Amino acid sequence: MIRSIFFAAVSITLLFSSPVFGISITFPPESGPYTGDYVLIQEPGRYTLENNVTHTYPVGVIITSSSVILDGQGYQVRPAKTGDPSVGIWVTLLDSQGKPVTGVRIQNLTVHDEVTGIYLEGADSSEFPWGRDRSKDYAVSDATFSDRDIKCSGVTITGSRIGIASRGLKTPAIWQSEIKGNEKGISISDGAPDIRDLVVTENTNAGIHLERTSGGVITGCRIEGNQGPGILLDHAKGIQIWNNIFDNYVNIRNAASEGALLYQIPSNQTNIIKGQKTGGNLWAQGGVPVYSSHMIADADHDGFGDMPYIESGLIDQYPLIPAGSGFIPVEIPEPEPIQTVMTPVPVSTPFTIITGIHAVITGDSIPTEMKAGMSYPVTITLLNDGSDNWLDMHGVGIRAVGDAATWGPEWLPVPSGINSKQFYTFNFELKAPTSPGTYELSYQAVRGGQGVSVTFGRPHKKVVTVQ
CATH class of the missing domain: 2.160.20 (Pectate Lyase C-like)
Known part of the structure; x- marks a missing residue:
């Protein structure tokens, strides 16, 4: 009824x-x-x-x-x-x-x-x-x-x-x-x-x-x-x-x-x-x-x-994690500034390899304190955590964002032939500004080749005090 x-x-x-x-x-x-x-x-x-x-x-x-x-x-x-x-x-x-x-x-x-x-x-x-x-x-x-x-x-x-x-x-x-x-x-x-x-x-x-x-x-x-x-x-x-x-x-x-x-x-x-x-x-x-x-x-x-x-x-980009449940990465001491290519242990490495082209910034040697107007040799390490090898046509690299682009190179391209699971460390120079203060440097892993523009993950940030 x-x-x-x-x-x-x-x-x-x-x-x-x-x-x-x-x-x-x-x-x-x-x-x-x-x-x-x-x-x-x-x-x-x-x-x-x-x-x-x-x-x-x-x-x-x-x-x-x-x-x-x-x-x-x-x-x-x-x-x-x-x-x-x-x-x-x-x-x-x-x-x-x-x-x-x-x-x-x-x-x-x-x-x-x-x-x-x-x-x-x-x-x-x-x-x-x-x-x-x-x-x-x-x-x-x-x-x-x-x-x-x-x-x-x-x-x-x-x-x-x-x-x-x-x-x-x-x-x-x-x-x-x-x-x-x-x-x-x-x-x-x-x-x-x-x-x-x-x-x-x-x-x-x-x-x-x-x-x-x-x-x-x-x-x-x-x-x-x-x-x-x-x-x-x-x-x-x-x-x-x-x-x-x-x-x-x-x-x-x-x-x-x-x-x-x-x-x-x-x-x-x-x-x-x-x-x-x-x-x-x-x-x-x-x-x-x-x-x-x-x-x-x-x-x-x-x-x-x-x-x-x-x-x-x-x-x-923002996977939910219950409070106190995230994986705790192993702390790795910051390496001393060097000029040669190195392969450090990443701060946090994915357990599985992501399908396709992907990259993640795993660490840097940027000092937390600099003197105004001085130049410093630094490194940033990038991991190929995707399943595919990087070729020139993929255009993978690191882009400096904001203040970081005025301290050093704005674009850091990787060379050809970085294979899956392989690290690459960029060696470059940063010049501190002449004005003392606290600055936040930001770097982003990106792909810009084959007519596509892809941002990988969140920016890698480093706070630097200039004296």
Whole structure:
């Protein structure tokens, strides 16, 4: 039984239907042996489930109207027989007047054992036996670009082939829900997804699959224990992924996608692990935090790793680290200034080699005190911690930033042939300014070749007192 409280009136109507009577649209399937009980919502209003819905029709709840709130009150939707193509809740693309369905809220319910738990229809629903491809119908395809406001919150979906599927929705919103133990957790094609505060866990395929999406955000989520990648980016563009907890053997798989951002500029807001600042994500693999396995330190105790974490070629510049949990590096005495190339033990060396071209500054011999106007021979050591050897075309080197560029060379290029796991030490001269004071010198490992510009990690800084 479902209770309908219409916005326009105070009347209460009970609606539980078998065949569809008196409506001007035909919901798929149009033909075939598809009979049985289902719930049809074809007028605006607030609807509450008063008991569980077990459906013999392929779809349990059909929403064909705008301005609908479906509050499950904790009840569940499931098929009477598993194994057949089934959908728990289907939100149609168009209403009976041919207008896009918008303003729909689905909340506080559980969906079990469906082929698709919740299906937000687009122009092409041919993935179902009764579906059809209407993408060549201009009126239908235009509707997919309209601002259809549809949100799912407080839902739990388990045991389904796909937990939630969104097709052609401009901004699908999924908040504060649990998507657990499905084959694929969430599948979104097109649009800019708004995914917040979810638990996506123990799905046998991808936890979240984004295909041809553009923009959007994934934040505040626990994405753990999925057998496939936690997030699969499939020709996706510009998604922001920050303030999440990841613990999958493959946390992110990047398939021909670009522009993903794994962090935001740090701000003074409590993060997902109760730290004082938001920034990037907490990363683990198979239950082992990467700040431990990759020996990532947090020397300044700001809650962010002192070196970036890279997953599938994407860089998290501010990986989250719980207070007091960062790897503690071994302190190495500063070497005396020398002129010859040397290979010192790095202050903090990654436990594993990063895929591709990468570099990290591991130490320097810059004195902490200098006399005004005097010159000093110094060194900075760079480590090739990537998997590829550096060639001239990669343009790897160190760029002096700010005051450092006025004390000595602005650009320090590495020579050709620095192999993976190999160090290179730059020998150069710094001249202290004539004005006494305390200065902060900053150097940045960068790549500037092959038409790309890449900054590796955070700047390497040294405070110098000039007397």
